[in-house]
Amino acid sequence: xAANNRRMSGKKGAQVGSGGQRRKGLEGxxxxxxxxxRKKHKKNRIATAKAKxxxxxxxxxxxxxxxxSEMVVGxxxxxxALREGVPATTLYVQQFIDNDERVREALQLAAERGxxxxxxxxxxxxxxxxxxxxxxxxxxxxxxxxYAHPEDLASAAYDDGEDPxxxxxxxxxxxxxxxxxxxxxxxxxxxxxxVPERRAAGMTAGAWKTSAGTAARTPxxxxxxxxRALEGYKKAGIVVVGLAADxxxxxxxxxxxxxxxxxxxxxxxxxxSRLVGETCDFRxxxxxxxxxxxxxxxxxxxxxxxxxxxxxx
Numbered sequence: 494x495a496a497n498n499r500r501m502s503g504k505k506g507a508q509v510g511s512g513g514q515r516r517k518g519l520e521g522x523x524x525x526x527x528x529x530x531r532k533k534h535k536k537n538r539i540a541t542a543k544a545k546x547x548x549x550x551x552x553x554x555x556x557x558x559x560x561x562s563e564m565v566v567g568x569x570x571x572x573x574a575l576r577e578g579v580p581a582t583t584l585y586v587q588q589f590i591d592n593d594e595r596v597r598e599a600l601q602l603a604a605e606r607g608x609x610x611x612x613x614x615x616x617x618x619x620x621x622x623x624x625x626x627x628x629x630x631x632x633x634x635x636x637x638x639x640y641a642h643p644e645d646l647a648s649a650a651y652d653d654g655e656d657p658x659x660x661x662x663x664x665x666x667x668x669x670x671x672x673x674x675x676x677x678x679x680x681x682x683x684x685x686x687x688v689p690e691r692r693a694a695g696m697t698a699g700a701w702k703t704s705a706g707t708a709a710r711t712p713x714x715x716x717x718x719x720x721r722a723l724e725g726y727k728k729a730g731i732v733v734v735g736l737a738a739d740x741x742x743x744x745x746x747x748x749x750x751x752x753x754x755x756x757x758x759x760x761x762x763x764x765x766s767r768l769v770g771e772t773c774d775f776r777x778x779x780x781x782x783x784x785x786x787x788x789x790x791x792x793x794x795x796x797x798x799x800x801x802x803x804x805x806x
Contacts, residue, residue: 558690558715559637565698566628568595575602578709579701580636583610587619587630599631638696640715643722646685647729647753649712656753657731658801661687663719663769664760665790668694671713672703673791674758679707681798682805686711687755689719720768726755727774733757735765735773736793742777749775750801758790 562582565574572595575581584603590596603609619628650657660678665671671694675686694700695715701708716722723733732749735757744750757773759765764787770776779788779796788796 559639560695560697562637563635563697564623565633565635566623566626566631568593568599568629568631571595571631571633572599572602574633574635574698574702575599575606577702578706579633579698580638581606581609581633582636583612583634585612585614585619585622585632585634587628588613588615590630596631599633633698635698635701638713640696641685641712643687643714643716643725646687646712646714647726647731650684650753655684656805657726657755658683658753658798658805659685659687659726659731659755660794660798661716661719661723661755661757662693662790663689663757663765664693664763665758666692666694666760667790668697668700669703670694670790671696672700672705672708673789674794675700675704675711675713676707677791677795677798679704679711681795681802683711683798685714687714687716687719687722690715690717720772723755723757723769723772727772731755732775733773734797735759735770735776736779736797737765737770737776738778738787740776740778742775744777744779744797744800747775747777750797751804754801756794756797756801758794761787761789 565571565579565581571584575584575598581603584599586596586600600611603611614622616630619630619632623632646659647657650659658678658681660674660683662671662674665674665688671686671688678684678686688694696708696713704711727733731753733755734747734749736744736759757765757769759769764770765773765776777797779793781788
């Protein structure tokens with residue numbers, strides 16, 4: 494009987510249940526990440542090599558030059574930038590990141606667009622890249638913007654058999670204003686925007702987002718010296734019109750808007766600089782019966798562009 498008991502005690506009895514405590518461990522972990530994000534996968538090794546090679550490659554200089562690369566950090570900003578079509582080279586994702594809805598959308602948008610490297614990086618590396626900003630595990634690298642040359646804008650218009658319609662910004666430092674001007678130029682059939690190289694807004698991710706995608710088809714040129722660029726336009730037979738609160742003409746009365754024209758918009762606070770104002774052929778004002786002292790650059794440019802488009806139409 495004792496032997497029988499020993500045999501029975503060696504058998505595996507009924508298992509005690511977990512009471513649902515291990516149920517969470519049996520749940521799925523979400524969709525499989527793209528091949529570029531999976532370690533030891535061939536596509537991951539290729540993407541890593543491309544990103545390192547791109548980081549070492551010197552930036553070529555075109556006629557208008559290039560801006561500097563920048564980083565969009567944070568889950569919401571990254572998703573919004575990808576939705577708006579902001580150019581990007583690499584999406585960095587923190588290792589062991591919580592796979593929430595925004596992370597999944599960012600990965601999906603990057604994969605659908607194509608041409609964006611997906612890189613997994615430890616948190617300390619992302620902290621170093623962003624100088625300690627709250628990146629929330631997502632960082633999007635935006636490549637340098639390739640600016641046109643001011644002469645290119647007029648040449649492209651003449652090649653299409655059209656009179657140039659160009660906006661130049663003098664002292665506008667808010668990228669969102671630049672993006673709004675780019676959007677207005679595109680809406681009213683303009684041929685581009687000119688910005689100074691120094692002390693002025695450039696084509697950052699913020700400008701791209703405000704332009705609502707129109708920056709992809711509306712060139713922005715960068716001038717080393719805005720006054721000399723305007724003088725070059727004048728020598729080419731293009732009328733330079735500056736917006737000023739104390740302008741001698743009202744915008745609706747200026748016949749020069751019928752032909753080739755550059756519309757110069759100053760900053761909301763200071764207006765046109767002295768040299769730029771002296772270079773203009775005409776200084777025009779926008780009537781404001783409501784009594785506002787000034788308009789921001791995007792609104793002011795839109796009003797004059799509409800008037801020019803109406804006359805040409």
